[in-house]
Amino acid sequence: MPDDPPKVREAAASRDVASELLEAMRATDILAPPTDCLAPITDELVEAGLRKEFDADFYAASTRDAEVHGGDPFIVEAGIAYGGELEEGGGVDLLRFANRVPLVYQRGACATTDVVKRIGWRNYGLDQPGGSGMPNGPAVISIHVASTNVPFTSESKDALANIPEIEDEIELAVREAARELKSFLNKRRSMQKRREKQDVLGRILPEMADKVSEVTGSRRPNIDGAMARIMNNVGVERERDGDTVRLVVENHSDRAEEPDVTDIVSVEPTDVPEAATVVDLDGEWFVKWTPTVAGGETATLQYTVAGDAEFDVNVDGIEAEKLTVNA
Amino acid sequence: MSTDTPESDTKLNEAEAREQLIDLAADIYDQFERGDIPEMTLPTRTKSNIVFDDEAGVWVYGDRTSTRSANSVRGARKLLKAAYTVEFLANQLEEDRSSTLRELYYLSESWDSDDAGFSDQDESNQLVEDLEIVSGVTREDFHMRPEESGATLMGPLELREQTRRGERDIHCQEDVGEGGYQIPNNPDTIEFLDHDVDFVLAVETGGMRDRLVENGFDTEYDCLVVHLKGQPARATRRITKRLHDELDLPVVVFTDGDPWSYRIFGSVAYGSIKSAHLSEYLATPEAEYVGIRPQDIVDYDLPTDPLADSDVNALESELDDPRFRTDFWEEQIELQLDIGKKAEQQSLAAQGLDFVTETYLPERLREMGVL
The missing domain is CATH 1.10.10.10 (Winged helix-like DNA-binding domain superfamily/Winged helix DNA-binding domain)
Structure with a gap:
């Protein structure tokens, strides 16, 4: 193909030239039409809308960049709400919007419905009988298409037509939100497993300790260390030696953790190291400390209080399941 | 530990x-x-x-x-x-x-x-x-x-068992019924007193044991017939080991000619996989295999059953089993895979009820140098 554009008669005379020309036009980056004429809801507001309407455990939303179909720019946005008060049984609800207007009728004829049915939802942690069709579960999916020319199937403006470019964008937008759902569900599942394991081991290990102490005729062994290790836990412990107070953070997991430790003390603490800050609030002193503890390491905060002090430690920044506070 | x-x-x-x-x-x-x-x-x-x-x-x-x-x-x-x-x-x-x-x-x-x-x-x-x-x-x-396995001894052996009701002296031919002397769960409570035994013959099936006893094989050849009763219990293996070690008796094993029976021989002679920690205490490495050998199926033209798929798998897994990695076993197992047949001990009866005691065993044991 020469670099010069072909003459019209050349293109008309040869099918091959015409087909190459068409391909070249497709491959060429052509300046996108202006998109400031579009009125997307934005992902924040899609999510806010879901939060307002549904009491769920999890929300996610996504906004795609503008694309073009047949010369008209369009933007697709999607949102997912999951769990909470949403109904467990049956298929998920699909909310469809075109240019911020809800589409109520002819759900089955709509491109959005087709796309949602096409996605393999089992990959994202939702039930999907047969591996295709509407997924089941306590979820709501909302899809918004904003365009200067929304392609409806009919004059009644009930359903979006199956335009491949729009369908592709819908799919990408929904998958983007669904990926977040998947990681939420995976995390929840692993937390649940961990909780179950904790429940069972929390029952078995003390029994084991009792039994071996019975058999050996010794007092009950201290199983806290073994427990914390098993749970891959982060343990926060207090040691007191006269006026010296030590808060020890033991990280038994294999990842670094950054707990926000707040120790509320009834007597003014002294000799507090620089790593921690002390705030006096009406006769209570808040010792704030945020150590970074690598996997398998421990960190210690040491300060001094005189006499009878009362302590109340509060640890944030670590999931409750992973945390054992003994202080 | x-x-x-x-x-x-x-x-x-x-x-x-x-x-x-x-x-x-x-x-x-x-x-x-x-x-x-x-x-x-x-x-x-x-x-x-x-x-x-x-x-x-x-x-x-x-x-x-x-x-x-x-x-x-x-x-x-x-x-x-x-x-x-x-x-x-x-x-x-x-x-x-x-x-x-x-x-x-x-x-x-x-x-x-x-x-x-x-x-x-x-x-x-x-x-x-x-x-x-x-x-x-x-x-x-x-x-x-364990639950009583019911394995028994029959032969010219006198022993003393420490029972809960005191010591008992028992002759394993004269003082026992047709069923023989029942091996107790802990054979270490037995003391061997006297014997005329020339060799120990461990037999897999009850039918063959009864045939040997009925034909008077134990008296004729002064052999001690041990009934293994399928895969032998520990007590059976232990007493076999003790008979070999303490009385210096040769031990031979007579089973069906199928892969499961070879494992029975394996656990008597080499120790079982499950109780390999006790092999030294239970296994009799000098034990020898009498038959039925795949070779016998060919030589005596024994009535056979075809090998099932599970038999073939078992034979193939025995070829991988370190316990069976000897020339004798490799040859026999490969022959069996080749002919695709297995035979029971009782199939020897096809040549007459006395064939096993009058021909098969004496010939084989002479060949092995036991008689």
């Missing part, structure tokens, strides 16, 4: 066995105290982890180990069960009582922890074997009995 196998001549007394058990519990205790996750390390009990002990001539566990750790729910349950079982066994030894493996399984139902109960008897049997391995004490010294 030691995984030493006990020497056959050293019999641990109850106090020592009890101490070994309590040491196991103390080990878990110490691990708790150190802040470690309690665990128990055992040799891996699979075909791929048995090695030949040149000195003893038997197969024992290799170096590969697996760990039961309380880090998982499964492992923690196992250890909890172990702790309860240790307590039960220690109490049992203290009170000088005994129980059967099945009783242990049912007894676990009464333990105050739901997690400590056994889900089936295989599990409790396995745990007792685990405890044997880690404590180096045999099940018999824990006072755990």
Whole structure:
């Protein structure tokens, strides 16, 4: 193909030239039409809308960049709400919007419905009988298409037509939100497993300790260390030696953790190291400390209080399941 | 923890066995105290982890180990069960009582922890074997009995058994019925007094044992017929080993001609995979295989059954089994795979009821140099 554009008669005379020309036009980056004429809801507001309407455990939303179909720019946005008060049984609800207007009728004829049915939802942690069709579960999916020319199937403006470019964008937008759902569900599942394991081991290990102490005729062994290790836990412990107070953070997991430790003390603490800050609030002193503890390491905060002090430690920044506070 | 196998001549007394058990519990205790996750390390009990002990001539566990750790729910349950079982066994030894493996399984139902109960008897049997391995004490010294296997002896042997009702002197031909002398669960309570035995013939099936006894094979050739009753119980293997070691008798094994029977021979001669920790105490490496050999199927034109798929798999897995890696077995197993047939001991009856005692066994035993 020469670099010069072909003459019209050349293109008309040869099918091959015409087909190459068409391909070249497709491959060429052509300046996108202006998109400031579009009125997307934005992902924040899609999510806010879901939060307002549904009491769920999890929300996610996504906004795609503008694309073009047949010369008209369009933007697709999607949102997912999951769990909470949403109904467990049956298929998920699909909310469809075109240019911020809800589409109520002819759900089955709509491109959005087709796309949602096409996605393999089992990959994202939702039930999907047969591996295709509407997924089941306590979820709501909302899809918004904003365009200067929304392609409806009919004059009644009930359903979006199956335009491949729009369908592709819908799919990408929904998958983007669904990926977040998947990681939420995976995390929840692993937390649940961990909780179950904790429940069972929390029952078995003390029994084991009792039994071996019975058999050996010794007092009950201290199983806290073994427990914390098993749970891959982060343990926060207090040691007191006269006026010296030590808060020890033991990280038994294999990842670094950054707990926000707040120790509320009834007597003014002294000799507090620089790593921690002390705030006096009406006769209570808040010792704030945020150590970074690598996997398998421990960190210690040491300060001094005189006499009878009362302590109340509060640890944030670590999931409750992973945390054992003994202080 | 030691995984030493006990020497056959050293019999641990109850106090020592009890101490070994309590040491196991103390080990878990110490691990708790150190802040470690309690665990128990055992040799891996699979075909791929048995090695030949040149000195003893038997197969024992290799170096590969697996760990039961309380880090998982499964492992923690196992250890909890172990702790309860240790307590039960220690109490049992203290009170000088005994129980059967099945009783242990049912007894676990009464333990105050739901997690400590056994889900089936295989599990409790396995745990007792685990405890044997880690404590180096045999099940018999824990006072755990299996169900009576009913294996018997018949032949010119006089022995003294230590029974709960005192000592009994028994001649295994004159003082017993047609059924023979029943081997007790702990054959170490037997003392051999006198014998006219020339060799020990271990027989797999009851039908063949009865045929040999009916035809007077034991009196004619002065042989001691041991009825293995399928895969032999420990007591049967132990007494076979003792007959060989203490009375210096050759041991030959007579089974069906199929892959399962070769395993019976394997466990008599080389030790079983499940109890390889006790091979030194149970296996008789000098034992020889009489038949039915695949070669016999060809030579005597015996009535046969075709090999089932499971038989073929079993034969192929025996070719991988280190215990069967000898020229004799490789040749026989490959021949059998080739002809695709198996035969029972009783198939010899196709040539007449007396064929086995008058022709087959005398010929074969002469060939093997036993007669």
